[in-house]
Amino acid sequence: MSEPEHTPAIHDIGGIQRFHCTPVEHDEEPPDEFGKRVDALRQTLARKGFMSVDELRRGIESIPEAEYFALTYYERWMRSIALLMLEKGVVKPEDLA
Amino acid sequence: MSAPARTESLAELERLVAALIARGHITEAELATQQASTDRASPENGARMVARAWLNPEWRAMMLNSGTKAAEAIGVNMVGAPPLGVLEDTPGRHHIVVCTLCSCYPRAVLGYPPHWYKSFSYRSRVVREPRAVMAEWGHPLPDNVELRVVDSTADFRWMVLPMRPAGTEGWTEDQLAALITRDVLVGVALPKLPA
Amino acid sequence: MTPRFAPGTPVLVKNDWPEERGPCHIRTPHYLRGRSGRVERVLGAFPNPEDLAFARPAEKRVLYHVVFDQPAIFTDGVPTDHLLVEIFEHWLEAA
Incomplete structure (x- = not known):
């Protein structure tokens, strides 16, 4: 099969070569308190109609590649939530400065 | 990581x-x-649902028809949660679940997804070389069993109903539930009797 | 909402790359674009995530479970194996 002529988006990683030889580490630890708090914040904001899971994903997918791979999972979530809350005017830039 | x-x-x-x-x-x-x-949601919910399905054909049919209803029947609050679908393994077919685009996982039922499920390597490799990933974790799948990789891309969340292992005849629901780990519910492992 | 494709129908995933045209959010993985599969079942109808992601009004679209031969997509795959993926109707064409 010929190599694909398109470059998938940063998050669209099914089957790509980059991770082909990386073992899957069997890490069973629950998230740390930071992760649990981001998770709870996301669900609370969704439940109260401030954002949808689809918006969360769109925000994550918009993180530039260098940061995307440097941030932890829940750091990417937090970055997306902050972006969305600013975009919608729910919080102001000076709140987060 | x-x-x-x-x-x-x-x-x-x-x-x-x-x-x-x-x-x-x-x-x-x-x-x-x-x-x-x-914090309250955990793989024990899924284990309970599967053990009951192994013992009770009516429960099994109900759960395959609507995982959401089965989860609610064991006390999980599914209000506002995405619908739960249950994938039925047979002697000739096994399922393994992944979300290549993000990390869709039945959180309402099973709790926080583990780190490995969200890892770039799991998300990337399982659609391409699922048998290698299973084998690396000590669960080689026989060649004559079809493997279906379920990429969870949209509105459903998925959980595997595995085959009941031989040698568990007469076991209680609690004994059976103890065999069913999170890895089994995702499909990366098969239920095994204690050595 | 009437599904266009019945279970068992051969379908083709559109070979479309909206991510090359600008900001978007899509739920059809890159490795299925332009690939042939078969409808396994109709899963229901859900608001289009491509609009939800931008907080736009989102029409419901029919969602299917579509099955694909795995080695046709990844040549290192095994002939017995398949991929089973949720795909929205607007990404599918009759094969």
Whole structure:
């Protein structure tokens, strides 16, 4: 099969070569308190109609590649939530400065 | 991998939460209630549902028809959660679940997804070489069994109903449930009797 | 909402790359674009995530479970194996 002529988006990683030889580490630890708090914040904001899971994903997918791979999972979530809350005017830039 | 969050991220999160509270959008109590609810969900819910399906054909049919209803029947609050679908293994077919685009996982039922499920290597490799990933974890799949890789891309969340292992005849629901781990419910492992 | 494709129908995933045209959010993985599969079942109808992601009004679209031969997509795959993926109707064409 010929190599694909398109470059998938940063998050669209099914089957790509980059991770082909990386073992899957069997890490069973629950998230740390930071992760649990981001998770709870996301669900609370969704439940109260401030954002949808689809918006969360769109925000994550918009993180530039260098940061995307440097941030932890829940750091990417937090970055997306902050972006969305600013975009919608729910919080102001000076709140987060 | 589960690298700890950096100090600046902790501060960034607290600034965001403080602003949302100060502007009256959320409260600390709401966050605590939400976190407690996710903390309560665990693979034990899925294990209970599967063990019951192994013992009770009517329950099995109900669960295959609607995983959401089965989860509610064991006391999981599914209001607002995505629908749960259950994938039925047979002697000739096994399922393994992944989300290549993000990390879709039946959180309402099974709790927080483990780090490996969210890892770039699992998400990337399982659609391409699922048998290698299973074998690396000590669960080689026989060649004559079809493997169906379920990429969870949209509105459903998926859980596997595995085959009941031989040698468990006469076991109680609790004994059977103890065989069913999170790895089994995702499909990366097969239920095994204790050595 | 009437599904266009019945279970068992051969379908083709559109070979479309909206991510090359600008900001978007899509739920059809890159490795299925332009690939042939078969409808396994109709899963229901859900608001279009491509609009939800931008907080736009989102029409419901029919969602299918579509099955694909795995080695046709990844040549290192095994002939017995398949991929089973949720795909929205607007990404599918009759094969």
